[in-house]
Amino acid sequence: MKVVIIGGAGGIGSSAAFNLLSAQGTYEIVLVDTRPNMITSHTMDLENALGLATTADVVRGGTPEDAVDADVVVLSAAVPLRLNSSRSVFLADNARIVADCLRPLREAGDAFGGVVLLLTNPVDPLTTWTHRQDWLPRHRLIGYTLNDSLRLRTGIALALGVPAKDVDAWMLGEHGEGQVPLYSRVTVRGEPVELTTEQRHKAEEYADTWYTKHVALDSGRTSTWTTGLGTARLIEAMATGSDTVLPASVVLEGEYGVHGVSLTVPVRLGPKGVTHIERWDLPGHELDGMGKAAARVETAVSELPVDTTRHTS
Known part of the structure; x- marks a missing residue:
């Protein structure tokens, strides 16, 4: 299973990659982010951890285009966390990020047959909003909660x-x-x-x-x-x-x-x-x-x- 993690340089994205090393199944893990040095750092570290992994075969850096043939696209990209009292304060800013990150998949049309696992908050409005763009069926769009x-x-x-x-x-x-x-x-x-x-x-x-x-x-x-x-x-x-x-x-x-x-x-x-x-x-x-x-x-x-x-x- 090819898993592309958009926002893979961040704490959550890299943690998801690390935890997949011991999950059941066989995975090609691709980290995508706008911070290439952080991606290189994580992949250099994780590729050594593959020697202790039970399932993952490959961990590498990639580009947004890698998501088009992915089985699962994890989207954890978001604006930086700041002091707040509700996830809703990030809605407009994170909607722009979600739209940007998913654009290659939307433009790929039927070429993308994978699942989007959305971690970006506020996750329920963003999942609803993404579905209403009418390009991804509901069973292939999952919000993490x-x-x-x-x-x-x-x-x-x-x-x-x-x-x-x-x-x-x-x-x-x-x-x-x-x-x-x-x-x-x-x-x-x-x-x-x-x-x-x-x-x-x-x-x-x-x-x-x-x-x-x-x-x-x-x-x-x-x-x-x-x-x-x-x-x-x-x-x-x-x-x-x-x-x-x-x-x-x-x-x-x-x-x-x-x-x-x-x-x-x-x-x-x-x-x-x-x-x-x-x-x-x-x-x-x-x-x-x-x-x-x-x-x-x-x-x-x-x-x-x-x-x-x-x-x-």
């Missing part, structure tokens, strides 16, 4: 005093303020658990405030390790067709009562992207949360022009 569920699991683990690896919990909806925690599906070591109001509050406080607390550190870095590992796990699921159910943002066509907007839902992945969207029975308040999240994303997308050519130079 696994971190929300991981943070909920960590918050629940802290509230219950158990290891996070023993907790299974899901955060659906928007990657942001419109996230929807599924307390109806929490399990610990495979057994259903009903959280108390206090435990829910503690878990939500952790998940809801993680982003603002982390950005407030002004470290200049984002969730490098989590997103890199999570991205590798999604690509691994595509490469192996493992049928594992994972959270991802995809454009919905009636699932969960949402039409034409990308939100996080449980999906199964294969070599050509989303193979199935799980339709879980949600309680009324969780389903209402999905509707509210969709309205928030729709409002954000309405701020962007339909024609991406207005965003490019």
Whole structure:
């Protein structure tokens, strides 16, 4: 599987490349970025790590044209992180970057048959907006949002005093303020658990405030390790067709009562992207949360022009 990582010189892109070295499957990893010296530095380092890798055959630098025949294009390019309280502040600037980076694929037409895995934030509006350009079917356009569920699991683990690896919990909806925690599906070591109001509050406080607390550190870095590992796990699921159910943002066509907007839902992945969207029975308040999240994303997308050519130079 050929994986092209656009933004490969950055922390998340290089972390994804590193984590693919130990993922199941066989990969040709191509790093693309506007910083050639950083790409050379990463590839010089990673090509030595290939001696310890279990799967990857090649790690090299490349150009945007490499993406046209890729099986998976990971787009992690974005404007530099700065102090903020919401990912939405990056919408207009990152839309221009997404349009620029995806232009070669759009212009390639049917020559591009791969999957786009979008990491750039705010991911739900950008995934929705990209899909509305009408050149990429929804099953081949996936927004990365696994971190929300991981943070909920960590918050629940802290509230219950158990290891996070023993907790299974899901955060659906928007990657942001419109996230929807599924307390109806929490399990610990495979057994259903009903959280108390206090435990829910503690878990939500952790998940809801993680982003603002982390950005407030002004470290200049984002969730490098989590997103890199999570991205590798999604690509691994595509490469192996493992049928594992994972959270991802995809454009919905009636699932969960949402039409034409990308939100996080449980999906199964294969070599050509989303193979199935799980339709879980949600309680009324969780389903209402999905509707509210969709309205928030729709409002954000309405701020962007339909024609991406207005965003490019």
